[in-house]
Amino acid sequence: MEPNSYANSRITRIASHLNPPNLKMNEHGGSSLTNVHCRAKGGSPGFKVAILGAAGGIGQPLSMLMKINPLVSVLHLYDVVNTPGVTSDISHMDTSAVVRGFLGQNQLEDALTGMDLVIIPAGVPRKPGMTRDDLFNINAGIVKTLCEAIAKQCPKAIVNLISNPVNSTVPIAAEVFKRAGTYDPKRLLGVTMLDVVRANTFVAEVMGLDPRDVDVPVVGGHAGITILPLLSQVKPPSSFTPKEIEYLTDRIQNGGTEVVEAKAGAGSATLSMAYAAVKFADACLRALKGEADIVQCAYVDSQVTELPFFASKVRLGRNGVEEFLPLGPLSDYERASLEKAKKELATSVEKGVSFIRK
Numbered sequence: 001m002e003p004n005s006y007a008n009s010r011i012t013r014i015a016s017h018l019n020p021p022n023l024k025m026n027e028h029g030g031s032s033l034t035n036v037h038c039r040a041k042g043g044s045p046g047f048k049v050a051i052l053g054a055a056g057g058i059g060q061p062l063s064m065l066m067k068i069n070p071l072v073s074v075l076h077l078y079d080v081v082n083t084p085g086v087t088s089d090i091s092h093m094d095t096s097a098v099v100r101g102f103l104g105q106n107q108l109e110d111a112l113t114g115m116d117l118v119i120i121p122a123g124v125p126r127k128p129g130m131t132r133d134d135l136f137n138i139n140a141g142i143v144k145t146l147c148e149a150i151a152k153q154c155p156k157a158i159v160n161l162i163s164n165p166v167n168s169t170v171p172i173a174a175e176v177f178k179r180a181g182t183y184d185p186k187r188l189l190g191v192t193m194l195d196v197v198r199a200n201t202f203v204a205e206v207m208g209l210d211p212r213d214v215d216v217p218v219v220g221g222h223a224g225i226t227i228l229p230l231l232s233q234v235k236p237p238s239s240f241t242p243k244e245i246e247y248l249t250d251r252i253q254n255g256g257t258e259v260v261e262a263k264a265g266a267g268s269a270t271l272s273m274a275y276a277a278v279k280f281a282d283a284c285l286r287a288l289k290g291e292a293d294i295v296q297c298a299y300v301d302s303q304v305t306e307l308p309f310f311a312s313k314v315r316l317g318r319n320g321v322e323e324f325l326p327l328g329p330l331s332d333y334e335r336a337s338l339e340k341a342k343k344e345l346a347t348s349v350e351k352g353v354s355f356i357r358k
């Protein structure tokens, strides 16, 4: 059998619930029940979510966690490798989302048709000694191709972009959507949630608090000095010594590198990233459903600074970003750090934009 027809036959069988797996057993089994005989009830209400890069280090745990989310009714898993296995595995979880797998570029458009939310962790990760920008040459092209298909198949979907370098891939996505005439700045969000998750964890450690009670806004971008934790705005209100500020800022800015080095060539953060991506996607879905007052940090096309893209707090709503919230009062230390971050961010944005315009 051709690899693709194998994949296709698996994929038609691995759509669960609405189209339950073919239960027909081999000659040694007693059952002759096929999917035609299963008493499917029809779909549960909820959102349709696609994960692009679903078979990867982030993609697999992210897909598993999205299958648990009760707001998801349909989950499409797309990758260029291994989706039949991942989809079959996840489809056996007894939660209501219907899971379907899509393999290779000729199934990309089907994977995206009618989606409400598209999460993108596709692309190569760092190895020790690399910067996120070193991933640009490979990941820029991957993000471009995926976004061209999104523009065609689900132009109104909310897009959560994880692939690095986020500071440049989000401008790439925006340019692709602009070219296609589908760009809506409210619907394109670069995922910087892992910076917030790390900041909450590290601040809680220093302050002796439960991380669930801590909220640290992290603004700017998602690479090195562009990651700006606003420790002056931590909730609950906390004061830090200059030494604590230095330690926390450095640890939050270099959290990704800490994991890359610990993994010693086996990739970058995957499990904490899947957790962060699910936290962010869940916030987007709750807002789409109409839940009020959902505020998260994300890297977006914004008016908060003179830069075209900047991570800051946004209020989410039924159409994606409902409001770009101001930065609020900054300490002298944060103001100085912001100026340094802006220079690097401007270069990364320009690199992304010119990749499409050139």
Ligand SMILES: NC(=O)C1=CN([C@@H]2O[C@H](COP(=O)(O)OP(=O)(O)OC[C@H]3O[C@@H](n4cnc5c(N)ncnc54)[C@H](O)[C@@H]3O)[C@@H](O)[C@H]2O)C=CC1
Pocket (backbone or CB within 6 Å): 052, 053, 054, 055, 056, 057, 058, 059, 078, 079, 080, 081, 121, 122, 123, 124, 125, 126, 135, 139, 142, 145, 146, 161, 162, 163, 164, 165, 166, 191, 192, 193, 194, 195, 222, 267, 268, 269, 270, 273
């Ligand atoms: N925004 C953030 O905070 C974070 C971003 N990342 C980034 O996420 C990306 C993925 O990281 P991992 O999952 O660890 O990498 P991985 O290599 O384990 O998985 C990437 C997956 O993307 C797939 N892929 C490659 N080309 C594709 C294409 N054209 N279409 C669809 N899928 C494709 C691969 O087959 C693979 O399954 C990296 O760029 C990494 O730097 C990682 C951690 C945090």
Ligand SMILES: O=C([O-])CC(=O)C(=O)O
Pocket (backbone or CB within 6 Å): 125, 126, 132, 164, 194, 255, 256, 257, 259, 260, 268, 269
């Ligand atoms: O550091 C990396 O390459 C992956 C990443 O973005 C993070 O963990 O924050």
